[in-house]
Amino acid sequence: MALLSARLVPVTALVALVAVTAASCTFAGEASAPSASPPATADPNPAADALATVTPEQVEVAIADLGDSVDEAMKATGTPGIAVGVVYRGEVVYAEGFGVRDIGTGDAVDADTVFPLASVSKSLSATVVARAVDEGLVSWETPVAQHLEGFTLSDPYVGAHVTVADMFAHRSGLYEHAGDELEEIGYDRAAVLERLRYIPLEEFRTVYHYGNFDITAAAESVAIAAGEEWADLAERLVFAPLGMDSTSFRFADLDARDNRAVGHVLRDGEWIVSPQQRQPDAQSPAGGASSNVTDLTTWLRVVLASGVHDGDRFVSPEALLPAVSPEMPTGVPDPFGSRSGFYGYGFNVGTTAGGLVDVNHSGAFALGAGTVFKMLPAAQLGIVVLSNGAANGVPEAIATRFADIAQFGRERRDWLALYRGVFDEVMAPFGELVGEEPPVDAAPAGELAAYAGEYENEYFGPARVSVEGETLVLGVGPTGSWPLEHWSGDEFVFRPEGENGTPGTVSRATFDGDTLVLEYFDQHDLGTFRR
Numbered sequence: 001m002a003l004l005s006a007r008l009v010p011v012t013a014l015v016a017l018v019a020v021t022a023a024s025c026t027f028a029g030e031a032s033a034p035s036a037s038p039p040a041t042a043d044p045n046p047a048a049d050a051l052a053t054v055t056p057e058q059v060e061v062a063i064a065d066l067g068d069s070v071d072e073a074m075k076a077t078g079t080p081g082i083a084v085g086v087v088y089r090g091e092v093v094y095a096e097g098f099g100v101r102d103i104g105t106g107d108a109v110d111a112d113t114v115f116p117l118a119s120v121s122k123s124l125s126a127t128v129v130a131r132a133v134d135e136g137l138v139s140w141e142t143p144v145a146q147h148l149e150g151f152t153l154s155d156p157y158v159g160a161h162v163t164v165a166d167m168f169a170h171r172s173g174l175y176e177h178a179g180d181e182l183e184e185i186g187y188d189r190a191a192v193l194e195r196l197r198y199i200p201l202e203e204f205r206t207v208y209h210y211g212n213f214d215i216t217a218a219a220e221s222v223a224i225a226a227g228e229e230w231a232d233l234a235e236r237l238v239f240a241p242l243g244m245d246s247t248s249f250r251f252a253d254l255d256a257r258d259n260r261a262v263g264h265v266l267r268d269g270e271w272i273v274s275p276q277q278r279q280p281d282a283q284s285p286a287g288g289a290s291s292n293v294t295d296l297t298t299w300l301r302v303v304l305a306s307g308v309h310d311g312d313r314f315v316s317p318e319a320l321l322p323a324v325s326p327e328m329p330t331g332v333p334d335p336f337g338s339r340s341g342f343y344g345y346g347f348n349v350g351t352t353a354g355g356l357v358d359v360n361h362s363g364a365f366a367l368g369a370g371t372v373f374k375m376l377p378a379a380q381l382g383i384v385v386l387s388n389g390a391a392n393g394v395p396e397a398i399a400t401r402f403a404d405i406a407q408f409g410r411e412r413r414d415w416l417a418l419y420r421g422v423f424d425e426v427m428a429p430f431g432e433l434v435g436e437e438p439p440v441d442a443a444p445a446g447e448l449a450a451y452a453g454e455y456e457n458e459y460f461g462p463a464r465v466s467v468e469g470e471t472l473v474l475g476v477g478p479t480g481s482w483p484l485e486h487w488s489g490d491e492f493v494f495r496p497e498g499e500n501g502t503p504g505t506v507s508r509a510t511f512d513g514d515t516l517v518l519e520y521f522d523q524h525d526l527g528t529f530r531r
Contacts, residue, residue, distance in 0.1 A: 047378035052354020052407035054379035056088075062405035063094050069398050070098050073416055078271050079370075079389035080264045081109040084398065085293030087304060087382040092297045101261040101388060104273050114246050114260045114292045115386040116278060118363025119212075120371045121249070121289035124238070124299065125219050126168060126323040126346030130307075131237035133319040137225045140165040140322055140345065148221040152197050158204045159197065167218035168345035169328040170210050173201035175524050179213030180283070182460070184500045186479030189282045193217050198459040199526070208330050208343060212286035215346065219285030230285055242302065242309060244295035251279050254290035261388035263368020267503075271389065278367040278499055287363065293384055296373065300382040303359075304375055323347055324359050324377075352376070354407045360399075364391030366427065366499050374399045381406060391427060393419025429504030431519060433493060436506075443489035448472055451490075455516045455529030463516060463529040474509060476521070484509055496520055 047053075063086060070082050080103045086094035097109035117124070132138055138147070141163050145151045152159030153172065162172050178199050179192045187195070192213055202209070223230040231249040239247045246257070254260055255277075263274040280288035302308065303324065307315035326342035326349045333340045342349050344359075352358045356379060362372035368388055372395040375382040383402050385395035397416040404411045445451075448467045455463040464475040465484075472484040474494055482494035490511040497503060507520035514531040521527035 045378075047356055050355035050378065052352065052356055054356070054376060054381055054406050058406050058409055059086075059088050059093070059381060061409065062402050065405055066094065066096070066398070066402060069401050073394045073398055074099060076416060077389065077392050077394055077420070078266075079387050079392065079394050080271055081113070081261055081388045082394070082398070083109050083111060083113055083115065083293045083386045085111065085297040085300075085384045086402075087297050087300045087380075089380045090301060090305060092301070095293050095297060097293075101259070102273060103264060103271055109261065109388075110259070111293050112246065112259055113386075114254060114257050114290050115371065115388060116254060116261075116263070116280070116365065116369045117289045117291055117371050117386070118280075118287050118365050118369050120296075120361050120363045120373060120384075121285065121287050122168075122215055122346040122363075123323075123361045123373070124234070124247075124289050124291075125215060125285040126344075127299070127303070127315065127320070128234045128238050129164060129168070129219070129222055129345070130315050130319040130323055132222050132226060132233070134316050135226075135237070138164060138222050140168075140319075142221070142225070144218055144221045146221070147225040148193070148217060149224075151193060151217060151221070153201060154197055154199055155201050155204070158201060162204070164218040164222060165322070165327070165345055166205060167214040168323070169343055170208050170214055171205050171328050172214050173204045173207065174199055174209060174211060174214055175202070176209040177211050178209070179211070179216075180500060181521060182477065183213075183280075183282045184480070184496075184498060185460070185477030187282070187461075187477055189216065189220065189284075192282060193220065195459055199524070208328050210330075210343075212283040215286040216283045234289075238299075239295075241314070242295075242298050244291065244298055247289065247291040247295045249284045249289050251281050251284075251288060251290075257290075259292075260290075261369075261386070263365060263390070264388055265366075265368055265390045265503075274368040274390070276367055276498060278365045278369065280365075293386060296384045296386075297382075300373060300375065300384060304377055304380055304382055306377075324349060326350065352403065352407060353412070356407065358403075362396055364423075366390055366502055370395045372396050372399045374403055376403065376406070379406070391423050393421075393423040427502050429502050429506065431493075431506035431508070433487070433506045433508060434504055438486075439488050442487065445486045445492075446490065451511050453531045455514075455531045457526070457529045459526045460521055460529070463518065465516070474518075476518070494520075 081099035081101050083097045095111035101107050101109045101113050166172050182192045219230050223233050226233050234249050264271045265274045307320045323345035324347050325344050328343045330341035330343050348360045350358050356376045360374040364370045368390050370387040373384040383399050385398045387395050397419045400415045401411045452465050452467050461477050466473050474484050475481045484492035487493050492509045493506050510517045516529040518527045
């Protein structure tokens with residue numbers, strides 16, 4: 001899996017940490033797009049060579065353990081609310097809620113409680129695209145620019161040729177989470193997609209960098225081809241036909257539901273309702289869906305059945321299978337001999353330690369959500385776990401423990417401890433000055449008015465520095481605004497906090513004549529502003 005190593009990265013889209021491996025290929029240079037149809041297997045039993053065996057008896061044991069698994073995770077972390085659903089052999093065999101959806105009201109979570117899904121949205125979006133492929137609106141190989149007028153990237157060739165598949169596989173060459181920082185400072189979807197052209201690219205179809213606005217660009221192109229808004233297209237093609245009445249790609253729909261989970265964050269060791277609820281409409285196809293385990297188990301049944309719903313063909317294998325097949329390696333194995341990770345089109349794809357194909361995705365919001373689904377298709381088994389606590393690895397730990405017991409009869413390692421450690425690193429504050437005290441012998445600042453003015457940046461837009469009373473105030477983009485605290489000489493600091501700026505983040509703001517460098521926005525060498 002690819003960890004969120006860059007610090008200007010929301011935890012909106014943490015790819016599941018389960019090590020996976022499968023056969024795949026990479027594409028470089030001006031090679032043609034990969035075929036949408038994976039080769040057929042000659043083996044009618046895809047689990048025939050697996051070391052693990054999933055039996056009804058073991059699934060029953062794994063289900064019986066879920067109450068203890070959730071209880072242990074909630075006691076260890078304090079996570080306010082969790083919902084879990086399980087599908088096995090075409091049936092929903094478990095759907096339960098635990099804890100509260102709002103720590104202030106004490107209202108209980110149940111199977112119908114709607115949660116924000118964060119990056120599980122990507123897999124739902126891939127299903128919508130597969131249905132659009134069946135309708136003949138697009139193919140996976142359709143260039144994004146064919147329907148998204150004016151779209152391009154910094155390399156015009158890539159901008160013209162990057163396909164829906166490329167963007168859903170995160171292989172455009174954009175850096176990890178490109179565009180998220182623009183959303184954070186108030187740019188809408190159209191503005192973010194337009195500004196992607198200013199990002200220097202790595203090699204096309206050669207490197208994997210996980211992101212939100214690559215998938216959003218592709219989904220927007222598909223929606224335009226259909227002549228509909230993305231949320232409407234998803235409703236027409238997937239949610240309405242499957243009876244997923246509580247699922248939507250609009251934040252307003254989530255916000256209007258009575259039975260909904262609100263985001264919670266940890267402050268001084270205590271869980272509180274997040275003062276800022278995550279509003280992800282700008283990247284909705286990648287991180288803005290909301291749903292409950294009642295609806296998501298319906299969706300899992302369809303995917304596990306290779307696109308069949310209640311005995312009828314809902315989506316063709318030709319359209320769906322590319323999405324749930326290994327299309328792009330997610331990184332070089334480290335150490336040598338470890339299982340590799342792969343990404344399909346909006347899905348993680350690989351194998352478990354027992355040799356079963358594992359199709360999964362997880363998501364998280366720093367402002368209060370954690371989600372995951374995991375499918376073992378050969379065993380016809382799937383689980384979804386939703387939570388309303390800030391990213392802490394609890395859903396991943398519950399799902400992985402369940403899969404272990406179903407395959408091996410026991411949990412192979414302490415997954416909760418492992419995932420908590422990973423998420424502690426992800427949620428660590430950013431900045432070279434984190435934990436530092438201002439120097440006691442700080443050099444004095446210049447006259448505040450000398451720093452004021454508008455500083456231009458092609459990617460981020462203007463940074464506005466103004467004097468308000470005895471304080472400098474920094475504004476970036478449509479809504480970004482922070483007071484600047486003097487540190488030493490011409491160096492100030494600001495403290496962004498939100499979906500990207502984890503608690504405790506401290507960023508330098510360094511003035512040098514008519515140049516301003518903002519550390520928080522300079523993690524990809526794009527954070528220099530000139531007056």
